[in-house]
Amino acid sequence: MKRKHGVTELVVTDAVISQDAQVGDSVSVDGVCLTVAKREGDKMFFDVSDETQKSSGAGDLRPGAKVNLEPAMAALGRFGGHFVTGHIDGTGTIESKRAAGGGVIEILIQAPPVIQKYIVKKGSIAVDGVSLTVADVWVGGFSIVIIPHTSGVTTLGAKNRGDSVNLETDIIGKYVEKFVAAYSGNSAGGGANLLNKLREEGFTR
Known part of the structure; x- marks a missing residue:
């Protein structure tokens, strides 16, 4: 990431999403909705505002870091989950991870009160842009369970205790x-x- 013209330029290299990405398209980067400002081959360039960096973990990204990517859903696309807008509510912190058998991983996440009030058991939440079901809720946090497929195709499987994650609660509650x-x-x-x-x-x- 580098600073230019009052914003920070983020460059993401990807051989799949970038192929169909056009300048002006929206792409979710770790759950943050960003606009493609430029594209060169497999590289997508995004301008990240100071506000976005403050309200998400985008400002903590470093060269070589892996991120979750997802293009915006087309209006005529198949809807198979809950709506994720890419407008991050804030960040949470991984409290612990444990193997739950069969390759399943349970992750406990601490969340601030301003976000926690919208989290309900068996409801939906996006963690680093990954749409998940809330397994349980308690004062100050909640838990999610990820299956081997999710662990393998997203960055959640590699996250560790103390790592920050972007959180977006279900828009219906708001x-x-x-x-x-x-x-x-x-x-x-x-x-x-x-x-x-x-x-x-x-x-x-």
């Missing part, structure tokens, strides 16, 4: 929070008003 807050208002009785409305509509007893 919208629900915003809509409920807007409906209930900020007054002390906002929550009670919402419950009364739900009762009127027959949703609660």
Whole structure:
């Protein structure tokens, strides 16, 4: 990575994703949505803003580091998982890893409260851009389980205790929070008003 014109240039070499990448395309790099600024053969060039570096692990990348890559899903493409926007909520830290048998690995991740509030057991989360199911949740963290295929084709299998990971929670929870807050208002009785409305509509007893 090198600094230029107020941003940091990130160069990624890849023989698969780069073949179809065009200038202006969006590519997920460790879960961070970046725009292809230039392409030369197998190399893709991205301009990374200071804000992106602060809110993700992009600023910690060093020459030779491996990253997870994924092109943006085409509008007519087959949808087989949860929506990942590439807009990172923040970073977490790997607390521990353990073999769970059959090549399966359980990873425990510490997450800050601002992210933790959107994480639910059996819900979806993207870790370094990899869409995964939350196995369990507790105060201050959560766990995921990765199968041998995921371990082999992403960087998660090589991550170790203390390593930072980019986290993106399910966008549905954020919208629900915003809509409920807007409906209930900020007054002390906002929550009670919402419950009364739900009762009127027959949703609660």
